[in-house]
Amino acid sequence: MEEKLPEDLANLSELDEKSLLEVLTGRFTQNLIYTYIGDILVAINPFKYLSIYVKEVSVSLKSLPPHIFAVADRAYQSMLGHLATGPKNQCIVISGESGAGKTESTKLLLRHIMELCKANSQLEQQILQVNPLLEAFGNAQTVMNDNSSRFGKYIQLRFQNSSVKGAKINEYLLEKSRVVHQDEGEQNFHIFYFMLAGISTEDKEIYGLLDPTRYRFGKEDMVQAWRLKYAEVCNAMDMVGFEEQEKVDMMTILAGILSLGNIAFEMTDSDALKVSEASRGWLKATAGQFGVQEEDLLKSLTCTTSVTRGEAIQRLHNQQQAEDARDSIAKVAYGRVFGWIVSKVNELLAPKVDCDVELNEIGILDIFGFENFAVNRFEQLCINLANEQLQYFFNHLVSMENSFTHARFVPLFQDLFLTKPIGILSLLDEQSAFPQATDRDFVDKLNSKFKTAPNFEVVRNHTPLFTIVHYAGKVQYNASGFLEKNRDTIPANIRELFINSVTPLLSVLFAATISRTGTLMPRKAKVYLRFNFCLFFDTPHSLAVLMEKMFAASPHFVRCIKPNRSKQPDQLDSKLVMDQLRYNGLMETIRIRRDGFSWRPKFREFAERFVVTYMLVFNSVMSLSCGIRVCLILDCVSCCVDYRARICRRRYLALLAEIRRQRQAQREREEREEEEERRRRLELEQENRRKDCALFTAPPVLMALANKIIIPLVILLLLLVYLFMMLQATDEERMKEKQLKKTNTIRWFKEMQVRKLTRDGGFPSWFHGMITRRRAEDLLIDKPLGCFLVRVGQSREGFTLTYRGADRCRHYMVEMQSNGKYVILGEDRAHSSLTDLVQYHTQVGIKPFMELLTLPCGQVSVLHSTHSCRLFLLPGGNSNPESHKPPVLKRISDRRRRVEATQMEHKDDDPTGESRPFPRLYPSIRLAMREIQQIQQVQTHMHRRYRGDM
Numbered sequence: 043m044e045e046k047l048p049e050d051l052a053n054l055s056e057l058d059e060k061s062l063l064e065v066l067t068g069r070f071t072q073n074l075i076y077t078y079i080g081d082i083l084v085a086i087n088p089f090k091y092l093s094i095y096v097k098e099v100s101v102s103l104k105s106l107p108p109h110i111f112a113v114a115d116r117a118y119q120s121m122l123g124h125l126a127t128g129p130k131n132q133c134i135v136i137s138g139e140s141g142a143g144k145t146e147s148t149k150l151l152l153r154h155i156m157e158l159c160k161a162n163s164q165l166e167q168q169i170l171q172v173n174p175l176l177e178a179f180g181n182a183q184t185v186m187n188d189n190s191s192r193f194g195k196y197i198q199l200r201f202q203n204s205s206v207k208g209a210k211i212n213e214y215l216l217e218k219s220r221v222v223h224q225d226e227g228e229q230n231f232h233i234f235y236f237m238l239a240g241i242s243t244e245d246k247e248i249y250g251l252l253d254p255t256r257y258r259f260g261k262e263d264m265v266q267a268w269r270l271k272y273a274e275v276c277n278a279m280d281m282v283g284f285e286e287q288e289k290v291d292m293m294t295i296l297a298g299i300l301s302l303g304n305i306a307f308e309m310t311d312s313d314a315l316k317v318s319e320a321s322r323g324w325l326k327a328t329a330g331q332f333g334v335q336e337e338d339l340l341k342s343l344t345c346t347t348s349v350t351r352g353e354a355i356q357r358l359h360n361q362q363q364a365e366d367a368r369d370s371i372a373k374v375a376y377g378r379v380f381g382w383i384v385s386k387v388n389e390l391l392a393p394k395v396d397c398d399v400e401l402n403e404i405g406i407l408d409i410f411g412f413e414n415f416a417v418n419r420f421e422q423l424c425i426n427l428a429n430e431q432l433q434y435f436f437n438h439l440v441s442m443e444n445s446f447t448h449a450r451f452v453p454l455f456q457d458l459f460l461t462k463p464i465g466i467l468s469l470l471d472e473q474s475a476f477p478q479a480t481d482r483d484f485v486d487k488l489n490s491k492f493k494t495a496p497n498f499e500v501v502r503n504h505t506p507l508f509t510i511v512h513y514a515g516k517v518q519y520n521a522s523g524f525l526e527k528n529r530d531t532i533p534a535n536i537r538e539l540f541i542n543s544v545t546p547l548l549s550v551l552f553a554a555t556i557s558r559t560g561t562l563m564p565r566k567a568k569v570y571l572r573f574n575f576c577l578f579f580d581t582p583h584s585l586a587v588l589m590e591k592m593f594a595a596s597p598h599f600v601r602c603i604k605p606n607r608s609k610q611p612d613q614l615d616s617k618l619v620m621d622q623l624r625y626n627g628l629m630e631t632i633r634i635r636r637d638g639f640s641w642r643p644k645f646r647e648f649a650e651r652f653v654v655t656y657m658l659v660f661n662s663v664m665s666l667s668c669g670i671r672v673c674l675i676l677d678c679v680s681c682c683v684d685y686r687a688r689i690c691r692r693r694y695l696a697l698l699a700e701i702r703r704q705r706q707a708q709r710e711r712e713e714r715e716e717e718e719e720r721r722r723r724l725e726l727e728q729e730n731r732r733k734d735c736a737l738f739t740a741p742p743v744l745m746a747l748a749n750k751i752i753i754p755l756v757i758l759l760l761l762l763v764y765l766f767m768m769l770q771a772t773d774e775e776r777m778k779e780k781q782l783k784k785t786n787t788i789r790w791f792k793e794m795q796v797r798k799l800t801r802d803g804g805f806p807s808w809f810h811g812m813i814t815r816r817r818a819e820d821l822l823i824d825k826p827l828g829c830f831l832v833r834v835g836q837s838r839e840g841f842t843l844t845y846r847g848a849d850r851c852r853h854y855m856v857e858m859q860s861n862g863k864y865v866i867l868g869e870d871r872a873h874s875s876l877t878d879l880v881q882y883h884t885q886v887g888i889k890p891f892m893e894l895l896t897l898p899c900g901q902v903s904v905l906h907s908t909h910s911c912r913l914f915l916l917p918g919g920n921s922n923p924e925s926h927k928p929p930v931l932k933r934i935s936d937r938r939r940r941v942e943a944t945q946m947e948h949k950d951d952d953p954t955g956e957s958r959p960f961p962r963l964y965p966s967i968r969l970a971m972r973e974i975q976q977i978q979q980v981q982t983h984m985h986r987r988y989r990g991d992m
């Protein structure tokens with residue numbers, strides 16, 4: 043039999059590293075990957091599938107043993123005020139090194155919270171779809187993790203009472219440099235691979251994309267899995283609400299980034315710079331994909347234009363500068379696409395409630411883990427600083443519980459990084475402001491300022507190196523490129539070029555400014571766009587603001603631990619685990635949790651919540667056992683005597699929650715009694731009034747007649763008349779309202795749906811127009827299982843899919859999203875048309891019963907379509923609703939208009955009549971692709987001849 047190991051490390055009788063490791067290892071071998079330290083959850087990555095996340099677990103285990111769902115449950119219940127405290131914002135902080143399982147934990151938390159607040163709305167599905175979308179654009183394969191998040195995120199879920207009303211994502215520090223450079227064993231962002239693998243041959247031609255192996259920015263081979271991932275990303279964009287045209291524009295920009303990476307430069311004999319012969323086609327392709335003129339693009343790559351005293355001065359680039367310009371365009375374009383996706387998601391998922399409605403919040407912070415590679419660059423410094431700040435937050439909260447430990451946690455980042463004007467970040471900004479300053483100068487400055495600082499070590503080397511002793515260990519940084527990365531500026535000529543692109547999204551992205559958190563702000567930019575280090579950490583919108591938010595909320599911590607470096611299941615490297623426990627401050631935490639208390643309310647909060655409650659429910663407390671009463675009284679007394687000492691342990695919290703529950707029950711009992719009393723008094727009064735009437739002195743026979751027959755009769759008559767009139771009025775109103783809704787739905791259907799649904803002037807056999815629910819059920823009653831029909835809703839703009847189930851008919855609501863996609867409510871898949879939706883569910887069952895559509899219930903009329911269907915057809919059978927126009931641009935240049943006119947011509951050629959959005963590419967793109975392929979064919983031919991194959 044398996045040994046029963048403690049679930050909470052704070053309960054260990056022997057506390058040393060050995061026993062701690064023994065418990066964790068023992069639990070890990072029993073597949074118990076979660077363990078508590080008080081209310082902190084330690085999660086060891088199993089690197090294998092475990093059946094502990096199935097729906098039954100999340101539903102059945104209310105008070106879960108250590109589990110990620112238990113954290114979600116606690117945060118949710120606390121947010122609602124169902125636990126010890128009143129309703130309050132919550133935040134869940136997930137930390138750990140790269141590959142420890144933070145992103146997976148975030149997904150599980152989100153999933154479970156959505157499960158808890160199930161309101162059967164599409165919003166939950168949309169929120170869940172945000173993750174695959176962000177992962178595709180913000181994650182990449184690294185040596186540490188095949189799906190490593192290359193950005194940090196803080197997801198805010200907003201609730202009104204128990205149901206979710208919206209969500210907001212804050213993204214931090216996307217590692218843009220990955221677009222142009224990947225170290226050995228690493229890859230570019232997933233989306234490039236997904237796109238190249240998943241895009242159809244026809245679309246490849248449209249976007250000007252070639253075989254994946256042709257690109258410098260994405261050098262890996264494609265696999266089948268990426269094709270599926272691409273479909274998943276497209277579906278996520280549809281589900282969240284992206285417009286088709288926006289998707290197309292975005293893909294065009296990604297194609298442009300890929301082509302841009304292939305432009306190479308060379309020096310001519312006369313020492314001038316030119317684009318290499320082999321990559322001239324790529325220059326043309328890039329210009330076509332970005333929707334800019336080839337000459338303008340070339341100019342912006344090969345020289346910088348600056349204006350001095352009204353005079354434009356051109357400075358020619360050398361080869362290195364031209365390559366830097368190329369890479370910086372790619373990085374900025376990608377960074378902005380990512381920022382745009384996030385702001386678009388935020389716009390689509392913003393709560394649609396009155397602004398005076400107060401919303402509660404659960405925030406989930408998933409931020410990159412501490413990193414220490416062979417070469418650590420600017421990005422690692424940013425990441426490690428963020429971790430340093432998080433650790434400070436954690437230490438601060440933990441040390442609050444034990445004043446003795448407070449002094450042990452030195453806020454390194456505050457002293458070394460943030461001090462003004464001599465913190466590392468200030469010095470970096472100061473040096474970045476000097477155009478002539480070099481990375482070496484920056485490191486020299488650091489060496490002279492911090493040579494005696496305890497957390498800084500000088501490195502004597504010809505490369506600009508320096509070492510910082512972080513809470514998690516020593517990290518040596520290579521400062522090459524620090525200044526350039528910190529400047530992160532776009533020269534004015536490049537910005538101008540892209541603002542005038544024919545791709546509206548590109549001009550929006552380059553016209554926008556970047557907020558200090560890195561968020562895209564769609565407004566006029568200054569000449570130079572800056573997003574630098576100090577801005578990030580210094581301003582009211584920075585990570586520091588995030589910290590403020592977190593300090594104001596009730597925190598929950600999940601500490602993820604990586605069991606081994608080889609990402610293997612069932613292997614636990616004790617040293618690696620111990621190191622993580624140590625630098626996470628977990629050893630210290632266990633000690634504190636054992637000795638102290640885990641909940642630290644403010645005195646006022648405590649007094650309001652419990653002391654007062656205690657006084658009020660003194661009577662009910664008397665029914666509790668003597669021991670408990672003593673504990674409570676001691677608590678209250680100590681609370682008044684020493685506020686610091688009154689902080690409640692969990693068992694007290696449970697007890698106090700029990701008292702609150704009893705108090706609530708008592709209040710309800712009292713209210714019931716009051717209500718009873720009021721009713722009794724009312725009855726008594728009525729009785730008395732009746733008696734008074736009886737005392738009225740009229741002739742007894744007349745009185746009896748009036749009392750018993752005439753008056754009741756008249757009252758009855760009046761009542762009947764009144765009722766009749768009322769019924770008629772409400773009936774009329776209801777009829778009018780119903781009719782109005784019906785008319786609106788018919789108009790909606792005629793204007794927006796007919797064209798999409800009809801083929802050759804007729805409707806599909808399963809479509810029955812606007813019939814009632816009853817009629818739909820009658821039609822299906824004698825049909826076999828799986829038979830189905832689709833009807834138009836009578837009171838809402840949407841469809842209903844009626845399905846012949848095993849026991850009865852089921853009605854699934856089909857919603858049309860604002861981007862024109864069709865979704866069955868609660869499903870996680872969006873479809874371009876109703877026909878696609880039906881087709882899809884002939885293969886994939888509809889949740890929750892996984893019902894497959896097998897047989898369409900045909901229309902009964904001889905004319906193939908029922909009366910209700912014909913009602914919708916436009917005269918002549920030819921529906922000609924106004925075609926869907928591409929988004930109107932604010933600043934459409936003449937050039938862009940010409941391009942759009944050509945595209946409109948294309949649309950008219952489309953035999954299906956569907957207005958499919960087109961990328962706004964120059965026709966030259968085809969020429970460019972041909973040119974590239976020809977050059978490559980020549981090269982291959984020569985290569986073969988050289989090898990003697992021919």
Ligand SMILES: Nc1ncnc2c1ncn2[C@@H]1O[C@H](COP(=O)(O)OP(=O)(O)OP(=O)(O)O)[C@@H](O)[C@H]1O
Pocket residue numbers: 087088089090091092138139140141142143144145146147186187188189190191192409410411602
């Ligand atoms: N609970 C889990 N069950 C099964 N496998 C898991 C679990 N958590 C993590 N993994 C595995 O570990 C891998 C790495 O996890 P994850 O991407 O969540 O790490 P991370 O801490 O977010 O890393 P990074 O900081 O690099 O983004 C996952 O791709 C998955 O294969």
